[in-house]
Amino acid sequence: MLLKKIELQGFKSFANKTQLEIDRGVTAIVGPNGSGKSNIIDAIKWVLGEQSVKSLRGSKMEDVIFSGSSDSRQKNYAQVTLTLDNKQKLLDIEYSEVNISRRYFRDGQSQYFINKTECRLKDIHELFMDTGLGKEAYSVIGQGQVDEILTSRPEERRIIFEEASGIVKYKSKKLQSIQKLEQTQQNLQRVEDIIIEVE
Numbered sequence: 001m002l003l004k005k006i007e008l009q010g011f012k013s014f015a016n017k018t019q020l021e022i023d024r025g026v027t028a029i030v031g032p033n034g035s036g037k038s039n040i041i042d043a044i045k046w047v048l049g050e051q052s053v054k055s056l057r058g059s060k061m062e063d064v065i066f067s068g069s070s071d072s073r074q075k076n077y078a079q080v081t082l083t084l085d086n087k088q089k090l091l092d093i094e095y096s097e098v099n100i101s102r103r104y105f106r107d108g109q110s111q112y113f114i115n116k117t118e119c120r121l122k123d124i125h126e127l128f129m130d131t132g133l134g135k136e137a138y139s140v141i142g143q144g145q146v147d148e149i150l151t152s153r154p155e156e157r158r159i160i161f162e163e164a165s166g167i168v169k170y171k172s173k174k175l176q177s178i179q180k181l182e183q184t185q186q187n188l189q190r191v192e193d194i195i196i197e198v199e
């Protein structure tokens with residue numbers, strides 16, 4: 001799976017629509033301090049569903065929206081789109097090219113899209129589960145994260161291996177099924193209680 005393009009609009013320091021085309025091989029982004037290199041990494045994490053403002057280096061979600069500068073007024077929303085090559089069908093979706101977008105407005109309204117069709121955050125999570133590109137996966141390694149992984153507890157490190165081995169999706173489905181079974185068990189108990197009362 002290849003990340004082909006990143007489009008940012010109103011996201012952090014990227015006030016106007018900015019496109020970054022990424023070719024095969026290694027891509028390096030260089031620039032002076034404070035020019036927005038890390039903001040691009042934040043944008044990738046954000047569009048993949050990051051909900052932690054701390055991880056996005058902010059104090060509230062509104063901080064991802066361009067807040068204005070000496071020559072530009074603040075923007076009302078932030079939008080990021082990733083274009084991924086899916087010819088190898090690593091993403092369980094029929095298209096050979098996949099667009100993932102997230103849009104966030106100052107009033108708190110949030111939208112997610114897969115190939116321009118609005119979807120839920122859950123759909124984005126499920127699409128990227130076990131691909132290594134989920135919001136908590138290992139494809140995006142931030143500053144200091146290597147040390148964090150090396151010094152983490154075995155249970156925490158296990159999560160990385162589980163994602164790489166492709167079992168996260170099944171674990172999540174198992175949990176959902178257990179919750180449904182418990183709900184059904186409770187419903188059955190309620191029905192039995194009602195039957196006893198009626199008899």
Ligand code: ATP
Pocket residue numbers: 011012013014031032033034035036037038039040063064065066067068
């Ligand atoms: P360094 O090399 O020092 O790590 P960098 O190139 O990674 O720097 P970033 O941390 O990506 O830089 O960008 C920081 C800049 O982004 C700061 O100038 C900050 O003012 C700007 N910035 C962050 N959030 C916003 C926002 N919501 N609106 C406008 N500008 C923002």
